[in-house]
Structure formats: C-alpha cells, structure tokens
Amino acid sequence: MKKENLKKIQEKVLKIALEIAKKGEGALFVIGDDVEYSQLIKQKFEKFNIYDNGASKLLASIATIDGAVIISKKGDVMAYGAMIKKARPFIGYGTRHAAAFSASRGGNIAILCSEEERKVKVFKNGRFIMQLDALQRGIDKNIPRIASFLESIGVGFIGIIGVSVLVPTAGISLIPGVLMFGASHYVIKKFVSLRK
Numbered sequence: 001m002k003k004e005n006l007k008k009i010q011e012k013v014l015k016i017a018l019e020i021a022k023k024g025e026g027a028l029f030v031i032g033d034d035v036e037y038s039q040l041i042k043q044k045f046e047k048f049n050i051y052d053n054g055a056s057k058l059l060a061s062i063a064t065i066d067g068a069v070i071i072s073k074k075g076d077v078m079a080y081g082a083m084i085k086k087a088r089p090f091i092g093y094g095t096r097h098a099a100a101f102s103a104s105r106g107g108n109i110a111i112l113c114s115e116e117e118r119k120v121k122v123f124k125n126g127r128f129i130m131q132l133d134a135l136q137r138g139i140d141k142n143i144p145r146i147a148s149f150l151e152s153i154g155v156g157f158i159g160i161i162g163v164s165v166l167v168p169t170a171g172i173s174l175i176p177g178v179l180m181f182g183a184s185h186y187v188i189k190k191f192v193s194l195r196k
Contacts, residue, residue, distance in 0.1 A: 005073070005074070005075070006031070006073055007147045007148065007150075008075075008147075009031055009050060009071065009073070009075050010031065010109065010111075010147040010150055011143050011144055011147045012050050012051075012056070012075075013029050013031060013050070013059075013071065013111055014111060014120065014132070014143050014146060014147065015056075015140060015143055016029075016056055016059050016060050016063065017029060017063075017111050017112075017113050017120045018120055018132065018134045018139060018140055018143075019060060020060060020063060020064065020113045021113040021114065021115075021118050021119060021120050021132075021134035022118065022134045022135065024115050024118055025064045025113065025115050026064070026096060026112075026113050026114065026115035027063035027064055027069070027112070027113040028063075028067075028068040028069070028096050028099055028100055028103075028110065028111070028112050028113070029063060029068065029069045029071060029110070029111040029112075030068050030069070030070050030071065030082075030084070030100075030103040030104070030108055030109070030110050030111075031071045031072075031073065031108060031109045031110075031111070032070075032071075032072075032073060032103070032106070032107060032108025032109065033072050033073050034106050034107070034108065035070050035078075035082075035084070035103055035108055036084070036085040036086060037068065037070060037079065037082040037083060037084050037085055037103075038082070038083050038085060039067075039079065039081060039082060039083070040066055040067040040081045040082065040083045041065070041066075041067070041081040043079065043080065043081065045080075047076055047077060047078065048076070048077050049074070049075045049076050049077070050071060050075045050076075050077065051075055055077075059077065062077075062080040062081075063080070063113075065080060065081045066081060067080065067081035067082045067083055068080075068081075068082045068083075068084055068099060068103065068110075069082070070082050083099075084099035084102050084103045085102075086102055087099045087101070087102040087103070088101075088102065096112055096114075097112065097121075100112045100121065100123045101123055101126055101127075101128070102126075103123075104123035104124050104125060104126055104127070105125065105126040107125070108124075109122065109123070109124050109150065110122070110123040110124075111123075113134075118133070118134045118135055119131050119132060119133055119134060120132040120134055122150065124150065129150075130146070130149075130150070132146070
C-alpha cells in the first residue's frame with residue numbers, strides 16, 4: 001500500500017509540475033520524509049494533503065514561490081518556500097538544480113520545473129534520472145507509466161549531472177517527450193514491458 005500511495009503522489013506532483021513548466025515557470029517539489037530544510041519565508045498555514053479538495057491549485061500556486069515544496073510520503077504538504085540544507089552549487093546550474101540534487105539523497109524524490117527549458121526534471125538518490133518535455137503533446141497521458149518507472153529505479157541506476165544538457169543522445173527515450181539516463185538493461189526491459 002505504501003508503494004502504491006507513493007506512486008499516486010508522484011503522479012499528482014508530476015501533473016502539477018508539467019502544468020507549471022508549460023507556463024514557463026520554475027518550481028521544486030521534494031517528496032520524502034527525511035528532508036533537511038529551513039524556511040526562506042515565515043509561514044503560517046494549515047498543513048494539508050495533496051488529495052484534499054483544491055490542493056492541486058494551491059500546490060501550483062505555492063510551488064512558484066522561491067524555495068521548495070516539501071511533501072511527505074503520505075502526501076502531507078509540510079512546507080513551502082523551503083531552503084534545502086547542504087545544497088552544493090554545480091557549475092552551469094542554478095540553485096534549484098543544486099537543491100534538487102541534494103534533496104533527492106536518502107531515498108527522496110525531487111521534481112524540478114525548469115522555467116528556461118520548459119522541462120520537468122526528476123532526481124532520485126542524488127542523481128538526475130529523467131527529463132520530461134512539458135510541451136510534448138500527450139505527455140500527461142503517460143504520467144502513470146512514468147510514475148511506475150520511477151518506482152523501478154534503484155541503486156543500480158546511474159545518472160550524471162549534465163548528461164541531458166551536454167549530451168542528449170546519451171539518454172534513452174521510450175516515450176515521446178521523456179528522456180531517461182543511464183538505465184540498466186533490467187530497468188529498460190521492465191519499462192518496455194509496461195508500454196505493451
């Protein structure tokens with residue numbers, strides 16, 4: 001049940017992230033229970049769950065504020081405008097990318113909306129693992145398969161910063177608009193079988 005719940009949370013956040021990226025706005029979502037952060041802005045809000053009525057619109061609004069939106073593995077929104085602690089800068093990337101890499105360590109998932117590229121980037125275990133093109137027609141219809149794939153990615157999945165920017169041909173595209181990086185044969189095989 002817990003894995004299925006996490007998959008549904010990822011699906012919902014990916015849908016919201018694609019909407020934000022389509023508009024050319026930036027955002028960062030972190031899904032996990034062990035995220036080190038501090039508040040960028042003083043907040044006083046009632047905690048809510050992403051499944052609550054009106055939560056999608058509220059999430060889309062607060063996500064575009066500087067900082068990250070922290071969501072527990074139960075779907076509770078813990079904070080927004082959060083600064084990820086211990087985020088190390090990476091040459092050629094902004095603070096959001098640095099925060100996504102750092103926040104995704106320890107089994108968390110970070111979902112970043114790049115305002116310049118209009119892409120949604122997914123980070124897991126401190127690695128850049130997937131990029132979705134928000135402008136690709138029909139990409140939102142593939143979100144359940146993409147979320148299933150995210151659950152399949154384990155420690156054997158290798159990703160390197162800069163692969164998508166410097167060498168896009170190093171990625172593997174199995175769904176139009178989705179680029180995956182450094183996948184092992186097993187994960188690719190499993191994902192292809194999900195497409196059928």
